[in-house]
Amino acid sequence: MADIVRFEVPSLSDEQQAHLNARLSTVIYPNELEQEVGWDYGAPTWAVKSMVEKWQTYDFEAYREEINQWHHYRTPIDGLNIHFIHEPSPHPNALPILLCHGWPSTFYEFHKVINVLRDGKDGQQPFHVIVPSLPGFGFSDAPKDTGYGALRMAKTMNQLMIKLGYKKYMWAGGDWGGIIGKVVASRYGDNCMGFYTHFPMVRPPVPSPRNLLFHPFKVVKFFSSLLLGFDRVYGKDKVVLNGATFANAELSYTCGYRAIQGTKPYTLAYGLSDSPVGLLGWLLEKYHDWTHHESDEISVKSALPSSLTPEEFLTQVTLFWLTNSLSSSIRIYYEVLHRHEMFRVVLPRVHVPTAVSNFAHDLSRLPVDWLAASTNLVQFREYSEGGHFPALESHRLVAADIQAFGKKLSKSAKL
Template sequence: MSNIEPFEIPSIPSERLALLKQKLQNAEYPNELEKDVGWTYGAPRWAVEPLVKAWLNEYDWEKARAEMNQWHHYQITAQGLRVHFIHEPSDKPNAIPLLLLNGWPSNFYEYHKVIQPLRDGANGGQAFHVVIPSLPGYGFSEAPKLPGYGVAKNGEIMAELMTTIGYNEYVVHGSDWGSTIGKWIAMERSSHCKGYHTVMPLCPPPLPTPSFLFSHPVKVAKFLASTVLGFDPVYGQGVVKLKGKSFADVQNDRDSGYRAIQATRPYTLAYGLSDSPVGLLAWMLEKFHNWTYHPSGNVETQALPETVTTEEFLTQVTIYWLTNTMSSSTRLYYEAFNEAEMMKVFMGSVTIPMAAAYFPGELSKFPREWLEASGNLVQYNEPDVGGHFPALEVPDVLVDDVRRFGKSLKAKKHL
């Protein structure tokens, strides 16, 4: 336990804060078309500039810092890297250790609304010992210095974190990359990980392999029919949401261009995102706009949905800027794209109990029967609201789903 040291979210050094203010004050915006083209060319100036001004004139890092420092932060050395994490143990005797993993372009702050309700188990809900790390190269965790820190290496580090804290049995929840890393942990550390909850599950279709033909012949037949007739006639309207045919199929998915860049040439992009806070903000804003669910339906006229405040978004941006981790966070795309382990995780099966919650604004969606064929799916839910960041957008809905899963694991004595 001597490896674990307390950590505090720092203030912004005065010289660095002055530099930020100077860059924001003297921002040079790109030229645009005279015609309003909405978000089709990327983040428009009318959406970016007000947030830049809010960051310059209104945003208070010390207020956000005070909120974050109400929780217990620590650092630990795992696989040679200093890893930051929040650890909020519950005082409830039946609490379950829970590892919450985020992805890009988010960080640990994505979960700031769910820490207390998950920890305290109010109103008879299942309580959890909440652990929220910063992935290596994200936020306040040290960035890897060598190649190879993809999904598998991140999974090893996160699993080591949990056992070092003292949790030999736990549940993992993941969004975005956290879902993929969480699946690796569920597959490769099943002696410790006893449940896997995800909002962005990855699985293969029921291909006509000997195993699938024997165990799921009807599912295989339906999938083969969908390759001829299309997804909607076979599975139902909107049941399958797959825009592209590959990781960066920009011909069929115009939103996948960032993946192509970050998975092949992350260094070159990183100069602009590291040096320009306005560029950093705009790059993140496009994703927080496109990947969230807009309850009002005003997608084209809103920068952010009503469920994500300007302050919350700017806290995410400031964490990236303060720690200069946008460059190291995007390298995860390169590592995952170039590692064989990524395909192994995608094609692999989860044997421990698994829960999936598909929110309407999620980027992709597979049929429930695909998940059932590739994993031990014991809970499935399709909420009416929420997007790619449900812990930020609809925290109550996510908390309820995680609680139900945890309660079922207790009832069936998996933990």
């Protein structure tokens, strides 16, 4: 189509690089307690300072070259220019797949799995790989009006796939990519042929007519868990609900960022837009807390897990800095919170085939009983590694899970 235009990820301009270098060399670090508190109060100065020093010598051009090996495009949808990678597979049995990032991430989250999924080597399921930037993230335009929450983003992403000629496709994603994917899978089932996520959003087996008819024992088990505790009924750490409260820090200390981003994103955005170190610190806390470290002792003393390199993290940070998109990326929290969209995400049942992977240190994990009652679950896998960014941390497992699920779908696919 004429309005699908080739795009190349740009370099930092000389002015941008000079400005960044100046800001990184004149940092005012915050006042901290004398007592050692680890990461309890947020990202400590020693960790941020170490990463700032790495950013001063980090060469974005080397990573830009890797990023530009893929075919990038932009196209208008719903009044916004949407950026995406499109890597068609040469294999005739390839399935279209949309890989969707969340926050605080970019399309780069999938840099380790794009070629693997596209090429389908050694008899693995191949895919036509599409990796978009969500509206307000990276090189996609930021929404210009209020109301651009998860539901509207789901509509935009579905329109993108149809525009590319993929009337049937598979969806894979976590965080907002999983939340938006749940909307796509439940609302656009005529197009979405399968839904893979490591961040499922479903309700427990409450006594609905359907659950009482098809899953009575799961209903009894759920109510037993409310009395006896999740661990005793489902097994230790099978149910992790850190994300169950959207913005109530009294119920979950992990959701403070959601409370701020969901209520006053403009005020926060000044620090994240003006200060590269403020941006880095805000993201570093999440990439530390939401990833899987080998032990608690290592976690306290390390900024990042061994599975995630400082350069990968800095590439994510630099993409946000280059596009000044951190401020627009956080507004989805406001839109979803104020329009009560999470209810409309969680409540519907997913009828299309669904695959879920539970990683050890993800923000939330749900037992197979809950998933089976609320989705058409055809694949479920649990791992003792990985966290909230598994395509970066445990990319081989993610690719293998997607390929296994894709192979199941391909047997019944009519594209």
